[in-house]
Amino acid sequence: MSKAFSAPGKALLAGGYLVIDPIYNAYVTALSSRMHAIITPTTTSTDRHIIIKSPQFVNGQWEYTITTNLAPPKEINGNNNPFLEAVLFIVLAYIQPESTYDLNIDIYSDPGYHTQENTTVKQLSKKKFLYHSRAINEVEKTGLGSSAGLVAVVTTALVSYFKPGQEADKDLLHNIAQIAHCYAQKKIGSGFDVAAAIYGSIIFRRFQPEIIDKVFHTLETNHDEFTSVLKSTVESNWNFKHTPCSLPKGVRLLMGDIKGGSETPKLVSTVLAWKRAQPEESSVVYANLDGANNNFITQLQNFNPQDLTPLQSAIQQIRKGLQEMTEKSGAPIEPPAQTDLLDKCQLIDGCIGGVVPGAGGFDAISVLILEESVDTLKQTTESNKEYYHNVTWVDLHEESEGIVLEDAKDY
Numbered sequence: 001m002s003k004a005f006s007a008p009g010k011a012l013l014a015g016g017y018l019v020i021d022p023i024y025n026a027y028v029t030a031l032s033s034r035m036h037a038i039i040t041p042t043t044t045s046t047d048r049h050i051i052i053k054s055p056q057f058v059n060g061q062w063e064y065t066i067t068t069n070l071a072p073p074k075e076i077n078g079n080n081n082p083f084l085e086a087v088l089f090i091v092l093a094y095i096q097p098e099s100t101y102d103l104n105i106d107i108y109s110d111p112g113y114h115t116q117e118n119t120t121v122k123q124l125s126k127k128k129f130l131y132h133s134r135a136i137n138e139v140e141k142t143g144l145g146s147s148a149g150l151v152a153v154v155t156t157a158l159v160s161y162f163k164p165g166q167e168a169d170k171d172l173l174h175n176i177a178q179i180a181h182c183y184a185q186k187k188i189g190s191g192f193d194v195a196a197a198i199y200g201s202i203i204f205r206r207f208q209p210e211i212i213d214k215v216f217h218t219l220e221t222n223h224d225e226f227t228s229v230l231k232s233t234v235e236s237n238w239n240f241k242h243t244p245c246s247l248p249k250g251v252r253l254l255m256g257d258i259k260g261g262s263e264t265p266k267l268v269s270t271v272l273a274w275k276r277a278q279p280e281e282s283s284v285v286y287a288n289l290d291g292a293n294n295n296f297i298t299q300l301q302n303f304n305p306q307d308l309t310p311l312q313s314a315i316q317q318i319r320k321g322l323q324e325m326t327e328k329s330g331a332p333i334e335p336p337a338q339t340d341l342l343d344k345c346q347l348i349d350g351c352i353g354g355v356v357p358g359a360g361g362f363d364a365i366s367v368l369i370l371e372e373s374v375d376t377l378k379q380t381t382e383s384n385k386e387y388y389h390n391v392t393w394v395d396l397h398e399e400s401e402g403i404v405l406e407d408a409k410d411y
Ligand SMILES: Nc1ncnc2c1ncn2[C@@H]1O[C@H](COP(=O)(O)OP(=O)(O)OP(=O)(O)O)[C@@H](O)[C@H]1O
Pocket: 054, 081, 082, 083, 084, 107, 108, 109, 113, 136, 137, 141, 142, 143, 144, 145, 146, 147, 148, 150
């Protein structure tokens, strides 16, 4: 019998760059754009065999015959997908299944994750998805965290098959998915995207990177102990903050695509180089921005629709911090075009304010607006496209749930 799960995409509304350091809070909103996986055991095989299909993308098929639980599997046609290989490796190394199995996993992603250009809509039983005319690594991403969603949902599907019931243990899912995602990325990132894919909207403060580093270090230096270190790490408490949250009632999040695109790793390395070179200057900027981020979190919690001013000024304060970081580090986090667009959006009736989410750059803007003013904002920007930098509003909203069980019959 098939089982289906979905995991949300994310927007980092506050905490870009600071979130890399476990001393700062970040505010992560989970989105209605979700990644889906349907797992179906097929014929009883005398083998260990897994086929993963992502039919929305050209060449979206990866087939594995598992010969060992102690190394990443190789795709039989040489069609690599580092994120899938990492999930299979870490899940199977953790679970160590003893019997044979034959599994089909189907992946679907909601429209928000990728550009919608050159797509056709396909209606499945109850859900519909966009089909692209290119391979997954050739289609432009929008920054919602497709790989984190993929890793979270495939981890959940596999755990539900091999250890039925344990897919309800979100900490277990998170720890496995986080290790797999870092393995595929070849670096230990802040992990807020994987955490949001599992837990949903959260106030997040990262885990100590040493927790994962120890697993990879053992893999390299003491292979015999790898599975026991992996097991104890997956089952331990990582002691990181992931407090559930959601935007106040009556407030909508909009994501505006400006079809620019940025290279996050380049922005991050520029900021980190500046932080190293200018420790005093950067610590003042970081402290101001941290103050602004925490004020934003407090103002969301205390939100009163009769008085937008405190939340408006918290957003202004974040922008000031990011503008300062832009100027001092030289990384285009809130570049002038984004400043202009955000300033203009803010003048529209009912708009509380907007920021460049995550690492910023030319990717997208996030805007908080009163529910009743959404249509006005859309009409205003639509009727004067050039003035509003040709922004297009992605069809999404906050959906604060993390991983959920779906009805497999809907696909
Ligand atoms: N629907 C999917 N099916 C199969 N593989 C996918 C899918 N979505 C993402 N992936 C895998 O994740 C990779 C993209 O991950 P990458 O980390 O580069 O982007 P990302 O940072 O998650 O994206 P975003 O910009 O949305 O945050 C793809 O090349 C592919 O290997």
